[in-house]
Amino acid sequence: GAGVSQSPRYKVAKRGQDVALRCDPISGHVSLFWYQQALGQGPEFLTYFQNEAQLDKSGLPSDRFFAERPEGSVSTLKIQRTQQEDSAVYLCASSLERRLAGGSGTGELFFGEGSRLTVL
Amino acid sequence: AQTVTQSQPEMSVQEAETVTLSCTYDTSESDYYLFWYKQPPSRQMILVIRQEAYKQQNATENRFSVNFQKAAKSFSLKISDSQLGDAAMYFCAYRSLHASGGSYIPTFGRGTSLIVHP
Structure with a gap:
């Protein structure tokens, strides 16, 4: 599609x-990121x-969080046994590889509209 | 790890006037990108402007311009002729050009909420 x-x-x-939670990145984008955004805060990796x-899962808050991208395109973020503190907007972003990494990208991230999770 | 600081949780501006949003960052690297992103309420985050650290010239995109002070590690956003549609959260972000290390992961500030008064 045209965007992420x-x-x-919801x-x-x-x-x-x-x-x-599912993310379908821009076709051809090598890099994919998941961020968590609490209300009124900035995205947290x-x-x-x-x-x-x-390559990096250091930001996952607990072993209840799991992410995969088995074919290098669509990604899924799974949260097991959800807790109230998991309530947030989950943002997915994709990007081309940057110039110094051999790609043609400009470092910019393209974001999806987010998935707003509310745990009652 | 790199940190990005936005010290203004909220800023107000009258329509048609100019406002400047502040951002400072901490890094030991010399090659990196800096970004300003805009996030309207309940809408997706979009890029406003990008600056490559090796370029001394400040980036400009129509009514949006930056004041990039590399030595001071400062990257402010100036919005001229503010419009009602500029009302949003604005996030400053840092990203290393180098593939190794955690700084390759874009780091965001906590955001500044811009209110535009008619």
Whole structure:
């Protein structure tokens, strides 16, 4: 598609339920990032993929959070046994590889509209 | 790790006037990108302007311009002739040009909420 697509846009879960959030990046974008954004705050890094490889997952807050990108395109962020503190907007962003990494990108991230998760 | 600081949680401006949003960052690197992103309420984040650290000339995009002071590690955004549609959260972001290390991951400030009064 023309832009980064995320689904669902809104998700309400009962505490303890598992949720899965999907991200479809811009075609050809090598890098994919997941961020968590609390209300009124800036995006906080969760995890980063280069193609299908998860190169950095240092921002995942607990082992209840899991992300994958098995074919190097669509990515899924899964949260198991959701807690109220997981309530946030989950942003997905993609980018071309940067010039010094051999790509033609300019470092810019292209964001989806986000998935707003509310845990009751 | 790199940090990005936006010290103004909220700024107000009258329509048609000029406003400057502040951003400072901390890095030991010499090659990096700096960005300003705009996030309207309940809408997606979009790029406003980008600056490459090796370029001394300040970036400009129509009514948006930056004041990049590399030695001071300062990167402010100036919005001229403010419009009602400029009302949004503005985030400053840093990204290293180098693939190694965590600074390759874009780091964002906490944001400044811009209110535009008619």
